């Protein structure tokens with residue numbers, strides 16, 4: 684896998700090796716407000732809050 688294939692969420696600073704996983708994650712960010720979780724509608728405070736929410740609630 685090339686280094687170019689690594690995907691990074693510019694808001695959370697999370698690194699994804701897999702493009703599909705990256706797109707799933709990006710879809711979690713609401714289009715109108717990147718801090719809002721698209722899966723449950725919760726508005727998070729910042730990237731740390733969002734990342735903690737993502738990892739604890741939506742990462743299996």
Ligand SMILES: [Zn+2]
Nearest residue numbers: 692694695708
């Ligand atoms: Zn993100």
Ligand SMILES: [Zn+2]
Nearest residue numbers: 720722723725
């Ligand atoms: Zn959520």
